[in-house]
Amino acid sequence: MTAGNGRRDGSPYAPHTDADEAAMLDAVGVESAESLFDIPEDVRFDGEFGIDATDERDLRESIANLFARNEELTEFLGRGHHAHYVPALVDDLSRRSEFLTSYTQYQPEIAQGFLQALFEYQSMLVELTGLPVANCSMYDAATALAEAALLANRLRRGASGHRVLVPEHLQEGRLGVLENYLDGADMEIGNYPMDDGAVDLDALSDLVDDETVMVYAESPTVRGVIEENLSEIGDLAHENDALFCLGSDVVALALLEEPASVGADVVVGEADALGLGTSYGMGLGIFATREKFLRQVPGRLVGASEDAEDMRAFTLTLQTREQHIRKERATSNICTNQAWVALRTAMHIAWLGPDRLVNLATRAVTDARDLAARLDDISGLQAPVYDRHHFREFVVHTDQPAPAIANDLAGRGFAVHTLDDHHLQVCITDVNADAADRLVAAFEEVA
Amino acid sequence: MNFDQARFSRDDHYEPLLSEKDSTTVEVDDDGVLPDDLTRDELTLPGLSEPQLARHYTRLSQMNYSVELGPYPLGSCTMKYNPSFTEDVAADPNAAVHPDRSDRTIQGTLGLLHDLQEQLAEIGGMDAVTLQPPAGAAGEFTGILIAKAYHEARGDDRSEIIIPASAHGTNFASAALAGYDVVELPSDEDGRVDIEALDAAISEETAALMLTNPNTLGLFERDILEISEMVHDAGGLLYYDGANFNALLGRARPGDMGFDIMHYNVHKTFATPHGGGGPGAGPVGVVEELAEYLPSPMVQETAAGYELTEPESSIGKVHGFGGNWLVLVKAYAYIARLGDSGLSDASAKAVLNANYLASQLDLEVPYGPFHHEFAATSGDRDAADVAKRMLDYGVHPPTTKWPELVSQAMLTEPTEVEDKASLDDLAHAFNAAYADSDEALETAPTKTSARRIDQVSAARNPRLSWQALGDDE
Amino acid sequence: MFEIPDDRKYLESHEWTTTDGDTVKIGISDFAQDELGDVVFVELPDEGDEITAGDEFGVVESIKAVSDLYAPISGTVVAVNEDLFDAPELVNEDPYGDGWMLELEPSSSDEFDDLLSPEEYREQTE
Incomplete structure (x- = not known):
């Protein structure tokens, strides 16, 4: 089998000609690339993976055939x-290689385009939530919820307990992720019951106490119910010095009560409902909060600044919250996020x-x-x-x-x-x- | 090579914000579909036509550097070419299924996931692989949760994770997220794990040692078998950070080196696009003894076809659903396209490129022999300034001032996709910037869309939305 | 090369403290502000909080670094330099003057003796 482009076996995406390779080896002063590997004999791998290289056309056909085994329902x-x-514009423009094949904007002067798009995404979420700070993405709604609970816990370090109250009807994945994220912080999860599909206020009122660091409610719920008592839920949380975290999604936020106006301290949820389409559960987590929790926000933030010519320009900012600087004391371990999905979601919102x-x-x-x-x-x-x-x-x-x-x-x-x-x-x-x-x-x- | 990045500007800003092009306020639900108190009153967003948006985003794209524009040698980031066809493969409408579909109706999706699980296991020398973690850091967290579950199941309560000081920041943060104390390990004078310090750090509290190999200086931890024995003798587990796995494909496997758990960064090693910061995917492989703790669900092949199953003592979920599906498809396509010979060649060329580039630099590279990346030092020049000046030569600079072991570090990873001419351009950019005047360095960059951006102003006076911009005016 | 005034005492972690008899003021040294670079954020306790010598009482941040602040003296916070919240650059511009951070009512007078003298601190920074 040839690797394509008329060259020998090897990666079709390594462009070296024989002459170049020889010149490079010569410059380095070795006989072969193989001799550059400083790997002791006793851990060398001499086997095969058993994966055959495949021509692009054959491969596309075989993967298409594989997907064709999915039933069309x-x-x-x-x-x-x-x-x-999802409008064609989103696919077309988000797949421009300048966006798709760029890295995190650690050199902002050469990455203004993506930074501006993420700044615009953050701004759209600020409008939709009414909260002044939105980060430029979490993995999905489940991890965003977990991060919100951890934020609440950090703010209440002195609290007598570390309980997060969540609805009885919570999507299984969200509950599972929350359990795993809270385990390391010695936090616990309490369930409050639902009454006819919405929050049972009396029951919640009995459960919220000074050991509660956060009350989480959703609107719409995982069963599609629009919650009617958000302000009351927020009041219950606040009366007990707990945060009120509201779960929603980017479309619902355009219609339902503005989270800030019902007292939400953090808004999490799904933004991928716009921009991504059905993709086997791949997500885009919303994370928006109040100004006073700014230093506790997980993940990346894009901010405006000025450049040396006094032009407005954008940059990642407040990075001391993040793992590459604060290491084990960072607000989160997140590094790679869902930036490209956020770009698509912003495009979709703008298109609508x-x-x-x-x-x-x-x-x-x-x-x-x-x-x-x-x-x-x-x-x-x-x-x-x-x-x-x-x-x-x-x-x-x-x-x-x-x-x-x-x-x-x-x-x-x-x-x-x-x-x-x-x-x-x-x-x-x-x-x-x-x-x-x-x-x-x-x-x-x-x- | 001459370079001028596109630059659309007007007055005191570059391309206007969407909100500056239009801001439309609409009344919400004036038909009374819902009771008044359940809806917001109004919503203000840009209301632009499709042609206006096409122009906006095309202009923004032109003010953004990418792998398809030029070299992007960020150390430990593996910015390699992302094959075009993988985008088309991932866009197949038959692949766009909901995660709650019943197993028997999505045999194609499950089949691909199953094959990818198997292939990654083989490539890493692991026995079982989960595809659920949506990024490398999520993979680390998953791996540490597995280690925790393993120790707890044995009634062995351990409190510490050992991590070399030169490791990626995510290692520390992931260990802390799982509730562990971090024990930081110094490097020896050769830039590798200090065996004596490791010996002193290991105790019955050691849950795991997290290692990157080759490490963040590109050096292979030659004593890996001894390290493995030391950790295992103390009852700990060995964790492999896969960020630098592009150096080893087909030549060494973490499983054969004694690692019990590893994560793969498919957005690095397996060429899925970084998308301006994500999405990635961070599958986690484990040895047989740990397979029962993997997240749920796993894809299993049975006589009846592919099925989702829950491992016996599963740690549960680390993502709401199955992780970053589109990314996994692209990784699968890349692996299948290259096969054994291509993957092995990719590593060979990645290592050759790093060594060739280093040989062409006027900057010193204090540690070696290195593999796919190296840490050059800009000596008495500020590495961040040298990097800014490199932008003017039309290349992306390396990772700067990290790892801290090398002062004024410029951690450089050209990857296998650069040809000799491109590496020569890159070397020229390095050398010219390094030799440039102090003034040139301090005023750089001058060829990019924006000039040097004031980081201090951004942090002292955070303006994080277009709504916040009005506050100053 | 860094200013180290003789009228105060220092901690190895680069905090300074000075007393007028009743209360003590706390800040960070010229050396510390230079190492950090442009300070962008300072987090301080509230008035009335109790702090303990050797414990963290706050955080000072630049763009690329975060530094914990350690208390040289135990006591009750009687004043906080609120100017730093809007103008953290005061820490860089005038670390021993307008860049002060806290004023404490000390709970013991002995602790002052355990701190580094200007000479001892100067040796440490050289």
């Missing part, structure tokens, strides 16, 4: 990973503009309401299970076993969530809305 899926239509973004968010309410009503009309289904306002998704009660119904729907080309023996969850966005009639018809056959 129309997904009515959400629960922490949402897809909206405020009108279309608000319309998209409003449709998430009306489409879910309409679809739930249509399913509720089908014998054997009740939807939505919770008598609340919903955003994108809602829970459906099934008289017949839910797993069997989900299976039958898959047979008819649809994917929905199965929550338990008699509950399904359905999520509708602009991506699958045109298939809603067919989904309803399929439900009529299988419910």
